[in-house]
Amino acid sequence: MKIIDKINKALEDDRCFWSFEYFPPKTQQGVMNLYDRIERMCNLGPLFIDVTWRWGGKSSDLTLELCSNSQTVYGVEANMHMTCTNTNFGLIKEALAKAKDQGVQNILALRGDLPDGTV
Helix, strand or coil: CCHHHHHHHHHHCCCCCCEEEECCCCCHHHHHHHHHHHHHHHCCCCCEEEEECCHHHCCHHHHHHHHHHHHHHCCCCEEEEEECCCCCHHHHHHHHHHHHHCCCCEEEEECCCCCCCCC
16 A cells, blocks of 8 residues: 555544654664564554665665565565666666565655765
8 A cells, every 4th residue: 555545644634643664784684673663563453564775776676675575574565765876777666566566665765965065
């Protein structure tokens, strides 16, 4: 379901809502810890979760995996937060195609912050 539809429904029902944002871990143990955390935090009833990826697409596959699994395993709508700075256009197109194939239909694509030391 599209997040905007969920937001509009919550507003229509005059319900308070919230979301959680997660950053992909750098280690496999961190990934396991994050899945445990997502499961626990989903019990708090977020409207959706947001999973970022690092600039340059460094965590694009993991971000997509986290989004897809959050939807299918934990039943919470996910938003793939694409930081496009220093990301190859081909990788962006590939990530969007994979997201579509995996049912991730909520995507926030933005330039994002430049890496440290760049202007």
